[in-house]
Every structure is written in C-alpha cells, then in structure tokens.
Amino acid sequence: MAGIFDCEADGPPDGGSRDLIGRSWESAELSRLLKRSRLVTVVGLGGAGKSALAADAAHRIARTCAPVVAVDMSGAHGVGQVFQALSRTSGDHETLLVLDNCERLLAASARALGQLLGEATGVTALVTSRRRLGTAGEAVLPLGPLRLDDAVRLLALRARQLGVRLSGGEEERVTAGRICLRLDCLPLAIGLAAGQLTGHTPRELLVRLSDAEASLALSGGPEVPERHRTLRHCHGRSHELCLAQERLLWARLSAFGGTFTRLAAEKVCADEQLPVEAIGHALDGLTAQGLLSRVNHRAELLRMPRTVQDYGAEWLARLGEETRLLERVLLWSRGLL
Numbered sequence: 570m571a572g573i574f575d576c577e578a579d580g581p582p583d584g585g586s587r588d589l590i591g592r593s594w595e596s597a598e599l600s601r602l603l604k605r606s607r608l609v610t611v612v613g614l615g616g617a618g619k620s621a622l623a624a625d626a627a628h629r630i631a632r633t634c635a636p637v638v639a640v641d642m643s644g645a646h647g648v649g650q651v652f653q654a655l656s657r658t659s660g661d662h663e664t665l666l667v668l669d670n671c672e673r674l675l676a677a678s679a680r681a682l683g684q685l686l687g688e689a690t691g692v693t694a695l696v697t698s699r700r701r702l703g704t705a706g707e708a709v710l711p712l713g714p715l716r717l718d719d720a721v722r723l724l725a726l727r728a729r730q731l732g733v734r735l736s737g738g739e740e741e742r743v744t745a746g747r748i749c750l751r752l753d754c755l756p757l758a759i760g761l762a763a764g765q766l767t768g769h770t771p772r773e774l775l776v777r778l779s780d781a782e783a784s785l786a787l788s789g790g791p792e793v794p795e796r797h798r799t800l801r802h803c804h805g806r807s808h809e810l811c812l813a814q815e816r817l818l819w820a821r822l823s824a825f826g827g828t829f830t831r832l833a834a835e836k837v838c839a840d841e842q843l844p845v846e847a848i849g850h851a852l853d854g855l856t857a858q859g860l861l862s863r864v865n866h867r868a869e870l871l872r873m874p875r876t877v878q879d880y881g882a883e884w885l886a887r888l889g890e891e892t893r894l895l896e897r898v899l900l901w902s903r904g905l906l
C-alpha cells in the first residue's frame with residue numbers, strides 16, 4: 570500500500586536540514602519506511618542523533634509534501650499530556666506527526682498513537698525513542714553511531730562554531746579520529762568534546778579522555794537540555810529506563826572491557842540475584858536500546874560502547890562488585906569457569 574509520503578520521492582537535493590552531517594543511508598531508509606508504514610520509530614542510544622534525523626526528515630516533508638506537527642515528549646509527565654499533544658493532529662488530512670523523545674512515556678504513547686492512527690487515517694507518525702514502542706505495525710529504524718569520517722567532520726564543525734579551527738594536517742586528523750573513536754562516534758559526545766577544544770589541543774583532549782571520569786563529565790552549556798548536560802546525564806537517563814536486571818547486567822558487563830559472547834555473559838555475570846535464565850532477556854533489552862551492539866551474529870559477539878562501559882563501571886564500583894567481577898572475567902578468559 571502506498572503511504573502518504575510518495576510525493577517526496579528521494580527528496581529534493583537541497584531538501585533536508587543543512588545541519589545534519591552524514592546519515593544519508595539512514596535518511597533514505599527513513600523516507601522509505603515512512604512511505605510504507607504509518608508508524609515509524611527511530612531507536613538508539615541516547616545522543617545518537619534520533620531527534621536530529623527525525624527533524625531533518627520532518628523539515629524535508631514540510632517543505633515538499635505535507636504539514637508536520639512536532640511534539641517534544643521529553644518533558645511530558647503523563648497520559649493526559651500525550652493525548653493533549655496528539656489532539657493537535659486530527660481528521661483525514663495528510664499530516665506527519667513527529668513524537669520526539671518518547672521513551673519515558675512509552676506505554677501511554679503507544680496507546681494514544683494506536684487510537685489516533687485508527688481514527689485519523691491521514692496521519693503518519695514518526696516517533697523517536699531510546700526504546701521501541703512495541704506495537705503492531707510499528708516499523709523500526711535502529712540508529713547506530715556516525716561513520717568515522719562523518720564523526721571527524723562533526724568534531725571539526727562544532728569546534729569551528731566555537732571559534733577553533735583544526736589545522737587539517739595529517740597528525741591532527743588522526744588525533745581527531747582517535748577522539749571520535751574513544752567516544753564511539755556518538756554525535757552528542759562529539760559535540761560536548763568539541764567544547765573542550767577551546768581550552769585544549771586535540772592531543773591534550775585525547776589524553777584527558779583516557780580517563781573514564783573525564784569522558785563522562787564532558788559537559789555542554791546551559792542551552793543544552795538537562796539529559797544532555799553531560800554524558801553521565803545522558804547514560805543516566807537510559808539507566809533509569811532500564812529494568813532492574815538490565816541495570817545490574819550493564820554494570821557487570823562493564824568488567825569485560827569491550828566485547829564478549831552471550832555465553833561469557835552468562836558464565837561471568839549470573840548469580841542468585843541475576844539468574845542465568847534472565848540474562849538472555851536482559852541482553853536483548855540492552856541491545857534494543859543501543860547499549861550493546863552485535864559485532865558478529867554467528868558467534869553472538871556483543872560490544873558495549875566505551876562510554877556506556879565507563880558508566881557501567883561506575884555502578885559496578887558503587888555496588889561493591891568490581892573485584893569479584895574482574896576476577897570472574899579473568900577466570901573465564903583462562904577457561905576456568
């Protein structure tokens with residue numbers, strides 16, 4: 570069945586927001602999904618650029634195709650506010666409803682959207698959330714990190730916007746690449762890191778970022794929303810959204826220092842508080858939020874982004890489990906578990 574956004578085709582060459590760096594594949598995929606489905610959710614790690622991608626698509630659609638109603642749900646507190654927001658869209662007119670930052674009100678948003686999409690046949694909904702809604706008919710676009718070259722461009726652009734010009738020399742480009750890799754090419758983290766370049770050279774910044782505490786403390790100005798104030802705030806929001814067993818597993822997995830298999834996760838992390846049968850489910854939950862990514866499907870190798878690991882390690886220390894878990898990882902690596 571043709572969706573309402575067929576008129577947009579691939580979009581005019583200058584149609585999107587000029588602020589978005591990279592993401593051409595994801596933008597095209599989002600356009601494709603919006604043509605096929607009346608409910609599309611962009612999911613991924615906090616700060617991955619879900620809202621930026623949705624805003625870019627909305628901007629293009631508003632210019633070429635259909636009116637857009639955009640609602641930021643990050644400050645909404647209850648079902649009433651969800652319905653109030655949705656009441657701005659009604660009838661059979663072709664409209665794109667962007668429901669941005671829905672993760673704190675997932676169930677309410679899913680219910681309200683189900684009702685709205687049933688009644689208002691012209692409406693298509695574009696949702697952004699750290700977790701998917703999980704409703705029937707929902708098309709999901711998982712948003713991963715930026716490509717490394719795009720991440721480096723973003724770092725240079727944000728630095729330039731703050732009056733700092735990177736030299737563009739080979740050595741500085743390599744250092745910028747290392748900074749971006751250290752930050753998992755996460756757009757939010759790169760923007761926050763660029764702020765540091767007003768007082769530090771790229772090399773000094775890279776050295777500072779070898780410290781987990783300093784990475785999580787990267788901070789933006791007062792104009793930045795509360796949940797993006799620092800990387801610790803950003804991952805903290807995801808932590809709040811996790812189920813208790815996901816939180817515990819997140820902390821314990823940080824002991825691996827990067828990649829691990831599902832089997833290793835079960836062997837190292839299970840105990841009476843986190844039974845082995847619960848681990849698969851918790852791994853899937855963390856993966857669905859971008860807190861883990863699959864490196865290799867056949868070997869079931871999983872990877873935890875560095876700053877997510879840093880955040881988990883803080884919790885592991887707070888839980889008093891650091892030494893025990895590091896010992897278990899060591900035993901596992903020697904084949905003794």
Ligand SMILES: Nc1ncnc2c1ncn2[C@@H]1O[C@H](COP(=O)(O)OP(=O)(O)OP(=O)(O)O)[C@@H](O)[C@H]1O
Pocket residue numbers: 588589590591592613614615616617618619620621622670697698699723756757760796
């Ligand atoms: N592709 C991009 N090009 C330029 N800037 C980007 C890009 N992606 C994200 N950003 C910037 O990174 C920051 C975080 O992006 P955004 O708010 O879209 O993340 P998010 O995934 O929606 O986070 P949250 O889960 O907290 O809502 C913003 O300042 C945004 O403008």
Ligand SMILES: [Mg+2]
Pocket residue numbers: 619620621669670697
């Ligand atoms: Mg967002």
